[in-house]
Amino acid sequence: MLSSWETSIHSRLPGLTCAWEVRTVTRLFSILTLTSLLLIILSAPCAAVIDGFDPHGTGSVYAETASGRSNGPKPSLRAHRIERGQIEVDGHLDEADWIAAEAGTGFTQFRPDCHGEPCEETVIKFIYDDDAFYVGVACYHLNGEPITSCLSRRDNIMNSDRIRVYIDPYHDLMTGYHFRLNPDGVKEDYYNYGDLYHDISWDAVWEADTSVDENGWYAEMRIPFSSVRYRESDSMTWASTSSAIRTARVSGRAGPSGTASRAGS
Numbered sequence: 001m002l003s004s005w006e007t008s009i010h011s012r013l014p015g016l017t018c019a020w021e022v023r024t025v026t027r028l029f030s031i032l033t034l035t036s037l038l039l040i041i042l043s044a045p046c047a048a049v050i051d052g053f054d055p056h057g058t059g060s061v062y063a064e065t066a067s068g069r070s071n072g073p074k075p076s077l078r079a080h081r082i083e084r085g086q087i088e089v090d091g092h093l094d095e096a097d098w099i100a101a102e103a104g105t106g107f108t109q110f111r112p113d114c115h116g117e118p119c120e121e122t123v124i125k126f127i128y129d130d131d132a133f134y135v136g137v138a139c140y141h142l143n144g145e146p147i148t149s150c151l152s153r154r155d156n157i158m159n160s161d162r163i164r165v166y167i168d169p170y171h172d173l174m175t176g177y178h179f180r181l182n183p184d185g186v187k188e189d190y191y192n193y194g195d196l197y198h199d200i201s202w203d204a205v206w207e208a209d210t211s212v213d214e215n216g217w218y219a220e221m222r223i224p225f226s227s228v229r230y231r232e233s234d235s236m237t238w239a240s241t242s243s244a245i246r247t248a249r250v251s252g253r254a255g256p257s258g259t260a261s262r263a264g265s
Contacts, residue, residue, distance in 0.1 A: 048215060052099035053138040055121035061099075067106030069117075077104045077240075079126040079133065087127070089222045091185075091211035093136045101125040101136075110243060120145055120216075122244040124165075132224045135179070137163045139244045140216040147217055149183035155190075155200060157182050161244075163219050166192070168239035169230030176239070177204070177228050183217040185210045204228070 052061055064070050066077045080101035087095055104124040109116040123138045139161065141147055149160045160182040168176035174195045180188035191202040204227040211218050230236065 049140065049142075050093060050138060050218070052101070053093060053103060053123040053125070053136075055105050055123050055138075055140065057103065057105075061101070062103050062105060066102055066104045068104070068108050069106035075104065075106070077124075077126060078102045079128050082127050082129045082134075087129075087134055087222070089134075089207045089209050089220050091209035091218055091220050093125075093138065093218055093220060097127050098125060098136050101127050104242070107242075107244065118244075119143060120244075122163075122242075124242050126240075131226075132222050135165050135219070135221040135223070137165075137219040137242070137244065138216065139163060139218070142215060147183055147212060149217075151184050152186050154186065155188045155203070157186050157188050160184075160186070161217070162188075164243045165221070166241040167223075167228060169228055169236075171237055171239045173239060177202075179204075179206065179208075179221060179223065181208050181210065181219045181221065183210055183212055 049055070054062070063078075065072060066075050068075050080097060082097045084096040084100070087097065102125065104126075105121075107118055107122045108114075109118050120143060121140045123140075125136045127134045127136070147161055150158070152158060152160075157180060162180050162182040164178060164180045166176050166178050170176075174193070176192045178188070178190050178192060178198070185208060187206075187208055189202065189204050189206070191199045193199070205224065206227055207222040209220055230238070
């Protein structure tokens with residue numbers, strides 16, 4: 001297109017000086033170059049999310065009933081039975097069963113804007129086998145928010161991003177188990193009872209690992225059924241509240257944290 005435009009100008013206005021032609025062509029080239037750059041920027045792909053953990057995904061994996069922002073009743077999330085091979089707890093949520101499991105999305109803020117839309121998205125999934133249940137969480141940082149983390153002893157996570165999964169196997173809204181994990185893999189757990197009390201000395205036997213990439217961080221937990229108490233039956237409904245706490249600092253104050261509404265599995 002540039003060549004034909006130059007030819008047209010030269011044939012119609014043969015008396016123009018070479019300098020004018022150069023300036024005209026240079027200006028046109030600069031405009032076209034700027035246009036090309038804008039097209040490249042506008043057509044650049046969005047940051048990637050991992051398979052099955054798209055916070056805005058559609059399809060059977062992303063049921064509206066599992067979204068914390070839906071207008072329906074409290075969200076419910078169906079746990080997926082593992083049937084495609086063993087799960088390796090390595091912080092990489094790439095096994096086929098993770099991809100196939102139903103996704104919990106639509107986290108909302110807990111503070112400072114209760115029920116507001118969070119600054120970053122989070123996706124959670126539950127899968128299980130005969131011996132344990134697994135929790136997979138994708139904590140995205142697609143808007144430039146830094147990941148904050150630090151190593152510490154168990155049960156002592158401070159000044160760090162973290163995910164918190166509360167499990168209520170009796171579904172009585174009175175008792176339950178808290179499992180927390182930060183991007184460095186530091187674990188916290190405690191037992192909650194009587195609605196208002198908790199036992200921080202309770203240390204369950206459970207596995208967890210994390211991974212980090214340019215788009216966020218990912219947590220993977222394996223919690224044996226033997227670590228928690230529940231009423232065994234062919235079909236069970238557990239209550240769960242999950243949150244992703246991000247500690248981005250502004251003038252020394254913690255930034256907003258996202259939390260999902262109670263979900264059953």
